Amino acid sequence: MSADLLTAKPRKPEASRQSGSRQSPAPKLVVLTGNPNCGKTTLFNALTGLRAKVANYAGVTVERKEGRLLGDSTATPVTFLDLPGAYSLSPQSPDEQIVRDVLLQHCRDVPAPDMVVLVVDASNLERNLYFATQVIELGYPTVIALNMMDVARANGRELDCARLARELGIPVFPMVASSREGVPELRDHIIAFAQNPDAHPIGRALCQLPPDFKAEVEQIARSLPHWRKGPDARLSAAEAVLMLTDERYAPRADSGESADLLEKVWDARQRLEQKSIDWRTAAIEARYACVGAIQKLVVCETLSLSETPSDKLDRILTHKVWGTLFFIFVMAVMFQSIFTLARIPTHFLENGIAWIGSGIGRLLSPGDLRSLLVDGVVAGVGAVMVFLPQICLLFLFIALLEETGYMARAAFLMDRVMGKVGLHGKSFIPLLSSFACAVPGILAARTIEHPKDRLVTILIAPLMSCSARLPVYTLLIAVCIPDKQIAGPLSLPGLVMLGLYTLGIVLAMALAWLAKKTILKSHMPLMILELPPYRRPLIRTLFRHMWERASLFVQRAGTVILGINILLWFLATYPRNPNFENSYRVQRHQLTALAAAENPASQQLDEKKLQAKLRQLDKELAGERLRGSFVGRLGRFIEPAIAPLGFDWKIGIGILSSFAARELFVSTMAVVYNVGSGGNTDEDRLGLVQTLREQKRSDGTPLYTTLTGLALLVFYAIALQCAGTAVVIFRETNSIRWALAELLCLGAIAWAMSFLTYQGGRFLGLQ
Amino acid sequence: MTEATVMTETTVQPITALPAGKAGIVAALDLPGDVRARLLELGLVVGTHVEMVRFAPLGDPVEIRFRGCNLSLRRHEADGILVETTP
Numbered sequence: 001m002s003a004d005l006l007t008a009k010p011r012k013p014e015a016s017r018q019s020g021s022r023q024s025p026a027p028k029l030v031v032l033t034g035n036p037n038c039g040k041t042t043l044f045n046a047l048t049g050l051r052a053k054v055a056n057y058a059g060v061t062v063e064r065k066e067g068r069l070l071g072d073s074t075a076t077p078v079t080f081l082d083l084p085g086a087y088s089l090s091p092q093s094p095d096e097q098i099v100r101d102v103l104l105q106h107c108r109d110v111p112a113p114d115m116v117v118l119v120v121d122a123s124n125l126e127r128n129l130y131f132a133t134q135v136i137e138l139g140y141p142t143v144i145a146l147n148m149m150d151v152a153r154a155n156g157r158e159l160d161c162a163r164l165a166r167e168l169g170i171p172v173f174p175m176v177a178s179s180r181e182g183v184p185e186l187r188d189h190i191i192a193f194a195q196n197p198d199a200h201p202i203g204r205a206l207c208q209l210p211p212d213f214k215a216e217v218e219q220i221a222r223s224l225p226h227w228r229k230g231p232d233a234r235l236s237a238a239e240a241v242l243m244l245t246d247e248r249y250a251p252r253a254d255s256g257e258s259a260d261l262l263e264k265v266w267d268a269r270q271r272l273e274q275k276s277i278d279w280r281t282a283a284i285e286a287r288y289a290c291v292g293a294i295q296k297l298v299v300c301e302t303l304s305l306s307e308t309p310s311d312k313l314d315r316i317l318t319h320k321v322w323g324t325l326f327f328i329f330v331m332a333v334m335f336q337s338i339f340t341l342a343r344i345p346t347h348f349l350e351n352g353i354a355w356i357g358s359g360i361g362r363l364l365s366p367g368d369l370r371s372l373l374v375d376g377v378v379a380g381v382g383a384v385m386v387f388l389p390q391i392c393l394l395f396l397f398i399a400l401l402e403e404t405g406y407m408a409r410a411a412f413l414m415d416r417v418m419g420k421v422g423l424h425g426k427s428f429i430p431l432l433s434s435f436a437c438a439v440p441g442i443l444a445a446r447t448i449e450h451p452k453d454r455l456v457t458i459l460i461a462p463l464m465s466c467s468a469r470l471p472v473y474t475l476l477i478a479v480c481i482p483d484k485q486i487a488g489p490l491s492l493p494g495l496v497m498l499g500l501y502t503l504g505i506v507l508a509m510a511l512a513w514l515a516k517k518t519i520l521k522s523h524m525p526l527m528i529l530e531l532p533p534y535r536r537p538l539i540r541t542l543f544r545h546m547w548e549r550a551s552l553f554v555q556r557a558g559t560v561i562l563g564i565n566i567l568l569w570f571l572a573t574y575p576r577n578p579n580f581e582n583s584y585r586v587q588r589h590q591l592t593a594l595a596a597a598e599n600p601a602s603q604q605l606d607e608k609k610l611q612a613k614l615r616q617l618d619k620e621l622a623g624e625r626l627r628g629s630f631v632g633r634l635g636r637f638i639e640p641a642i643a644p645l646g647f648d649w650k651i652g653i654g655i656l657s658s659f660a661a662r663e664l665f666v667s668t669m670a671v672v673y674n675v676g677s678g679g680n681t682d683e684d685r686l687g688l689v690q691t692l693r694e695q696k697r698s699d700g701t702p703l704y705t706t707l708t709g710l711a712l713l714v715f716y717a718i719a720l721q722c723a724g725t726a727v728v729i730f731r732e733t734n735s736i737r738w739a740l741a742e743l744l745c746l747g748a749i750a751w752a753m754s755f756l757t758y759q760g761g762r763f764l765g766l767q
Numbered sequence: 768m769t770e771a772t773v774m775t776e777t778t779v780q781p782i783t784a785l786p787a788g789k790a791g792i793v794a795a796l797d798l799p800g801d802v803r804a805r806l807l808e809l810g811l812v813v814g815t816h817v818e819m820v821r822f823a824p825l826g827d828p829v830e831i832r833f834r835g836c837n838l839s840l841r842r843h844e845a846d847g848i849l850v851e852t853t854p
Contacts, residue, residue: 033780087805087808087809088805088808090804090808092801092805123835124834124835124836126810126834126835127809127810127834127835130808130809130810245804246804247800247804248800248801264852280800280804280807281807281812284804284808284812285806285807285812285813288810288812304840314837318821318823318830320824323824324824364803409840412823412828412839413823413824415823415827415828415839415841416824416825416826416827416828417825418822419827419841425828525840526843527839527840528802528805528806528809528838528839528840529828529838529839529840530836530838530839531830531837531838531839532837561830597845693822748773
């Protein structure tokens, strides 16, 4: 690097700000960056309190977390940006791409940082310093938050922080972010910086590159379109090193890089090869030499532990037998709690929603407004709320697994199994959770760093038979599958149930394998996973994580799910036929008048009879309304499409209504067949089963045969009939196209498999 | 695969050929660009002391340790890490 690069003056952050129109004083942007697992988010939480804003970076599904300094004086406001974890400025994942883009000022929606806080794990100094020195050399006003000092000490390492600060040329703050130790000092320092930014030391060049390499770097830096003299020249130099080293480098049109830049890079590489310098490794090796030297000066081993406490624990937790058993135990507890334990709060929520609904129902007179509020809005809010207990519990578990470090071990144990179909070890938990509900399952796929692995996991998650399918399975099996014992405890209904779960799993694995072979082929199956030391989790962090996930779900997905539910209510309620409504009103009136005219002696008895008759009339009205509604008409409209599967238009209504929630199939069928809103009591359920069995086709043969039942069950096992899941796929992939493609694809597969079941069965002469 | 140099009595072999618990010195990374670059950046440069910690219950992936941190990687990639060991 030339002299002007090395003597760069402190940057004037305001000058590089993109928006000049801001009210003064503009908040100082302080970015937090560091390796994964270095405690960066813990520090961010300690600095910002509970006021973080979570969003996505434009165009990608990388999370952007921002927050104001806790209790800052309004004179010089400070905003923190918590960047994702990164091992290097040469990106290998979308997370690292964001880190690089923000720090090199290529990220359009993030202004140039005013200050960088580098979070460094003291117990893993050498590797952390690799990334840290890369960032220091960018020339920002920089400080080091030397975190996990307690772990380093426990591992028998003393660090000379003053020496480290001298070697790096920037302030170093030793701390234990989880217990807030050392955080106030950093906070004061940041406030002082915000008041007088120019006085702060900036990062300088640390790493000694081979002279020939350095000369080439400088040449490339000068040909960068965004090359700036003076203060920002260091950014260009750093970028040139990355370009020269990165085998996959391609010019970025969006930053004005032209194709002849690539040629220059190639030429430079060739010249280096002639001088027998390996351009792929020269910069990395030089940096490790520099980092190694610093570490030797700074770290003093007071104890030489052959095995840390974490290593000892790993002996058991990744053991072939004990580790596997422990893993099964943890997964069983997690699954049970989202499958069973979550029902308790869900039950309370449902009752609460019903109570609010009936309260509003009492306040308003019957009519369209009451129907909209009770059956549309309140029921829609309920449809969003029912997901919350499962989401909260699952994310509490996931946070616990992540914070303790067990998540990486779980992935280590499961990778071989999931790898068979091209998935990642971390896909296991999202898929397992999807057996309870695909919505939290898909949200849990966020733990998978690799975007394609994550996408495949999201797309196959809805095939796991969720708990909302159970009432549908139970009803249809009771109606259509003969209760025959096959062998010992194995009965035909049980076998069908097992078959439906298996169908989902097998299909999911097949689709995952297919997707990874074709459209989602990763050019490199990179599965390098750090196994961080085990740590004691902070309860505060666990609940914060849970709270964040739950509120994000409500904000992003909940609103859309509510909208869809109101739309579905509208379709199931309108249009009304005034003739029917009138005739029912007349019939009702007649019944009541008749009862009043009867002998007063038998009034008690008649009152009961009257109520039963009125209830029956209400059921008929509800059935008539649904059959005449838009959904009813749509059911008739799609009948030709579903007739080859053995379904009639009334089943079509059930399928369409299930979109709000699959279990609604049961109550919808009850309404369609005039047996009330059924399914709430055993008596109702039996009545519904009986009614369905009695249904006939126009030619007089029974409608719900074993074959129709099987075809319908297969359809329910596969099709994505859940607005919640579709919306969450849309939000989590950040693409409405993936959500629609998933909807259509699974719909088509479900149709085809049902068709094969029904027509194949008929071909074989089954009934 | 196993190439013994009689002169120095050292053996260069893939790290996965070592039994769990044994260590060696990185001699070369025979891997495609991406993986190689990432392993280098994580500190697996030539001359680094690296230990074969354990194999997962089903034999894949494997866990290795170097510069005080533990990494899990698939056998497919780990096979390309060539280490030098003294008997």
